[in-house]
Amino acid sequence: MLRISLDKIDSLFAAISEKQALYIPTDRADGAAEYKRYEAGMKLSDKLNTVRSAKDFFFPQTENLVEFKMEGKKIEVNDIRQECEDFVIFGVRACDARSFTILDKVYLVEPVDSFYKNRRDHGTVVTMACTRPAETCFCQTFGIDPTAPEGDCAVWSDGSYYYFKANSDKGQAFVDSIASLLEEGDTAELDKTIAKTKEIMGRLPLSKLSTENFGGDKLNEYFNSDKWGELSESCLGCGTCTFVCPTCQCYDIKDFNTGDGIKRFRCWDSCMYSDFTKMAHGNPRLTQLERFRQRFMHKLVYFPANNNGEFGCVGCGRCLSKCPISMNIVKVMKALEEK
Amino acid sequence: MQVNENKEFQPLIVAFCCNWCSYAGADLSGTNRLNYPSNVKIIRVPCSCRVNPMFILRAFQRGADGVILCGCHPGDCHYTSGNYFTRRRMTLLFSMLDFLGIERDRTRVEWVSAAEGAKFAATMNEFTEAVKKLGPNRRLEDLRCRKQ
Amino acid sequence: MQEAMINRAKQLLADGTVSRVIGWKRGEFAYDITPAVFESAEELESDFVFDDFTAANVSKYLVKESAKEGKVLVFLKPCDTYSLNQLTKEHRVNRDNVYVIGIPGGPKLDIEKIKAKGITGILSVKNENYTLKIETLYGEETMPFSEAILDKCASCKSKKHVTYDELIGEDGDILESNRFDMVEQLENMTAEERYNFWREQLSKCIRCNACRNVCPACTCEKCVFDNPSSGVENKAASDSFEENMFHIIRAFHVAGRCTDCGECSRVCPQNIPLHLLNRKFIKDINELYGEYQAGEDTTSKAPLNRYTFYDCEASIVHERGVE
Numbered sequence: 001m002l003r004i005s006l007d008k009i010d011s012l013f014a015a016i017s018e019k020q021a022l023y024i025p026t027d028r029a030d031g032a033a034e035y036k037r038y039e040a041g042m043k044l045s046d047k048l049n050t051v052r053s054a055k056d057f058f059f060p061q062t063e064n065l066v067e068f069k070m071e072g073k074k075i076e077v078n079d080i081r082q083e084c085e086d087f088v089i090f091g092v093r094a095c096d097a098r099s100f101t102i103l104d105k106v107y108l109v110e111p112v113d114s115f116y117k118n119r120r121d122h123g124t125v126v127t128m129a130c131t132r133p134a135e136t137c138f139c140q141t142f143g144i145d146p147t148a149p150e151g152d153c154a155v156w157s158d159g160s161y162y163y164f165k166a167n168s169d170k171g172q173a174f175v176d177s178i179a180s181l182l183e184e185g186d187t188a189e190l191d192k193t194i195a196k197t198k199e200i201m202g203r204l205p206l207s208k209l210s211t212e213n214f215g216g217d218k219l220n221e222y223f224n225s226d227k228w229g230e231l232s233e234s235c236l237g238c239g240t241c242t243f244v245c246p247t248c249q250c251y252d253i254k255d256f257n258t259g260d261g262i263k264r265f266r267c268w269d270s271c272m273y274s275d276f277t278k279m280a281h282g283n284p285r286l287t288q289l290e291r292f293r294q295r296f297m298h299k300l301v302y303f304p305a306n307n308n309g310e311f312g313c314v315g316c317g318r319c320l321s322k323c324p325i326s327m328n329i330v331k332v333m334k335a336l337e338e339k
Numbered sequence: 340m341q342v343n344e345n346k347e348f349q350p351l352i353v354a355f356c357c358n359w360c361s362y363a364g365a366d367l368s369g370t371n372r373l374n375y376p377s378n379v380k381i382i383r384v385p386c387s388c389r390v391n392p393m394f395i396l397r398a399f400q401r402g403a404d405g406v407i408l409c410g411c412h413p414g415d416c417h418y419t420s421g422n423y424f425t426r427r428r429m430t431l432l433f434s435m436l437d438f439l440g441i442e443r444d445r446t447r448v449e450w451v452s453a454a455e456g457a458k459f460a461a462t463m464n465e466f467t468e469a470v471k472k473l474g475p476n477r478r479l480e481d482l483r484c485r486k487q
Numbered sequence: 488m489q490e491a492m493i494n495r496a497k498q499l500l501a502d503g504t505v506s507r508v509i510g511w512k513r514g515e516f517a518y519d520i521t522p523a524v525f526e527s528a529e530e531l532e533s534d535f536v537f538d539d540f541t542a543a544n545v546s547k548y549l550v551k552e553s554a555k556e557g558k559v560l561v562f563l564k565p566c567d568t569y570s571l572n573q574l575t576k577e578h579r580v581n582r583d584n585v586y587v588i589g590i591p592g593g594p595k596l597d598i599e600k601i602k603a604k605g606i607t608g609i610l611s612v613k614n615e616n617y618t619l620k621i622e623t624l625y626g627e628e629t630m631p632f633s634e635a636i637l638d639k640c641a642s643c644k645s646k647k648h649v650t651y652d653e654l655i656g657e658d659g660d661i662l663e664s665n666r667f668d669m670v671e672q673l674e675n676m677t678a679e680e681r682y683n684f685w686r687e688q689l690s691k692c693i694r695c696n697a698c699r700n701v702c703p704a705c706t707c708e709k710c711v712f713d714n715p716s717s718g719v720e721n722k723a724a725s726d727s728f729e730e731n732m733f734h735i736i737r738a739f740h741v742a743g744r745c746t747d748c749g750e751c752s753r754v755c756p757q758n759i760p761l762h763l764l765n766r767k768f769i770k771d772i773n774e775l776y777g778e779y780q781a782g783e784d785t786t787s788k789a790p791l792n793r794y795t796f797y798d799c800e801a802s803i804v805h806e807r808g809v810e
Contacts, residue, residue: 028691029687030758031603031758032603032757032758034691046605048607051756051757052693061693061694061723062723062724062725132607132608132625133608133624134607134608134609135516135607135608135609135610135623135624136516200608200624200625203624204608204624205515205516205610206515230523233523233524234521234522234523234524234548236697236700236701237696237700238695238696238697238699238700238701238754239693239694239695239696239697240693240695240697240754240756242695243693243694243695243756244693244695244756252722254722256725265725267722267723267725268722268723269722270695270722273696273713273722274709274713275713275714275715275720278715320515320519321519321598321602322756324543324697324700324701324753324754325521325522325543326514326518326519326520326521327521328519330515331514331515331521334515
């Protein structure tokens with residue numbers, strides 16, 4: 001397998017960033033990891049995951065769609081779409097890589113979201129296999145193997161080398177572009193690392209969590225469950241879970257009056273907010289119970305109902321560690337399963 | 340025709356003036372033929388305490404380079420105590436803006452009575468000069484509203 | 488302590504003094520504790536927890552719970568009692584419907600600080616003589632208790648319960664805290680340094696509104712930032728201006744009412760030190776209008792609701808600190 005020594009990572013990053021924009025997870029001053037555009041001297045984070053997910057690259061929190069200029073009774077509409085630059089995201093975990101497949105099911109079906117597609121076409125996803133999963137990880141529940149991540153190109157580390165394998169044409173082009181830095185090598189050490197990770201995966205506290213009791217046909221069973229009251233009781237109605245989630249894909253479209261024109265933009269919305277689904281007649285979801293139920297029903301029932309059984313969650317565990325009151329999809333699944 | 344190539348920075352100043360004292364003061368400075376810069380745009384409010392901190396921030400968002408709030412002198416409020424509340428609120432707000440690193444000369448509170456036309460003009464001249472020295476507001480600006 | 492609390496709650500439920508209990512519910516792991524309402528002895532037995540991770544301030548839930556039928560029992564740490572007093576003062580909580588048991592306060596632990604040490608796969612956390620023994624998937628780790636304390640507990644202002652119906656454990660005193668140190672440090676920087684500090688911090692904001700929604704002083708039925716008719720509604724900070732505006736207004740709206748419970752910074756998923764904005768207001772109020780602690784009592788007038796003829800002018804800002 002093609003590989004490069006760990007201590008040559010800086011020259012690898014330099015080579016990639018010379019040709020196109022490169023984003024890597026790096027540690028901030030407060031210790032948390034976030035994706036940043038690579039600059040010389042930047043260190044790859046050794047954290048398991050970033051606070052914000054990698055969906056930001058394809059579906060940013062705010063995005064301008066179109067501009068209007070008004071003069072008297074004339075309205076001028078400006079299409080501000082621009083071809084996105086080519087970029088590489090390095091170090092995406094298996095869970096986030098799967099989240100792109102889920103977002104694709106929303107944004108790349110007819111009518112195709114051209115803003116999303118533009119970014120998707122120009123982005124190369126280079127994934128990184130996990131070696132130290134955390135207690136909050138439950139990607140296995142959704143059939144994700146963190147030791148064999150998807151994405152255009154997968155990367156493994158055994159502590160002394162990074163190994164590369166292309167999964168797509170884009171990935172192959174990426175490997176070709178850095179081929180001069182790579183060398184062939186055997187994978188004996190790597191196989192050991194993978195086996196060790198697999199053994200840990202089996203011991204994760206959430207390794208037994210299963211989706212067998214969920215899916216598109218469970219609507220009636222769960223919608224009227226009396227558990228929702230208890231589960232949503234302490235929900236603050238903030239959007240933390242939604243905004244750190246790699247698969248949450250709802251947005252709102254708004255106009256901003258700049259004083260001499262209108263900028264129409266879209267921004268992430270959260271089903272936890274009181275004005276989500278607000279319409280002319282009011283809001284059909286009046287209390288936090290209904291909003292809370294919506295979020296989990298969407299991930300566990302509605303989404304699989306519309307997408308051949310694929311769930312709207314990848315088990316990255318971000319909501320488990322970030323919810324201010326520690327209420328999350330795992331607790332919801334376990335509570336609903338109790339008869 | 341020669342186009343005037345004068346590129347000197349002209350600040351935009353928003354002045355919130357209370358209806359009973361400061362707005363009348365501004366009127367008086369006008370009837371007395373006193374000069375104050377045309378950069379100053381006056382917004383009349385029923386009382387200085389009508390000014391919500393959000394108004395100040397929104398003025399900056401919409402392109403103001405300086406915001407000044409004028410009301411009746413303490414003790415003279417048409418509604419007895421409105422300006423006292425203003426004073427505490429604005430003191431705290433300006434202190435917070437300073438804490439966030441926004442230049443402190445961009446904001447000011449001044450008490451101007453209906454008889455102080457001269458003070459109004461002098462204050463506006465002085466404030467405009469001070470803001471001009473600071474240059475355009477960049478730290479509390481909404482880029483979307485920047486004029487191209 | 489946990490045993491004593493459960494037993495007392497069971498007694499009060501059994502004799503009909505209260506019909507519900509607000510406390511903390513055990514989670515999946517050692518640390519993910521959820522505030523919850525308990526209605527029966529069985530629920531208390533199986534799920535009620537009080538340990539080093541029960542940091543959440545549950546006073547805000549009383550807005551909803553005290554409006555319901557019957558009395559509710561709540562366990563409050565000293566800092567939480569200040570929040571309750573403030574809510575009572577603002578007529579947001581019906582104090583007659585609340586039975587308060589004062590319990591000892593922290594210091595509580597911050598799981599983020601443990602994880603920041605690179606400790607992962609956490610299965611259990613035990614405090615042995617102020618050394619944390621952490622059992623993980625990757626073997627046992629240890630770290631000093633003092634390095635994992637929540638920021639809000641590290642600068643604790645008071646161990647005194649300002650309101651309670653009974654106490655479990657001893658009442659403490661108001662403490663000399665160092666809570667304004669960081670505010671002072673910032674004040675002594677230049678305006679440009681302060682600007683850069685806050686840009687770096689506030690640009691991390693994802694506008695999840697957790698700071699606002701957890702805040703016991705933020706109890707408006709409809710926040711101006713959620714109201715499409717307000718003209719300033721925004722769901723995401725589309726510009727750095729909106730980041731600044733949201734955080735200035737959030738802190739300003741609770742100025743004089745913020746008890747400095749520190750929940751805003753505790754819940755921030757991006758670790759923004761939001762409490763510094765609130766503390767700046769508290770420090771200014773103390774210096775300019777006399778010492779004031781929100782929530783200390785239920786009768787005093789808030790600093791922004793009173794005035795004197797001799798108050799300082801806003802230009803005092805020019806006379807202080809570094810430009």
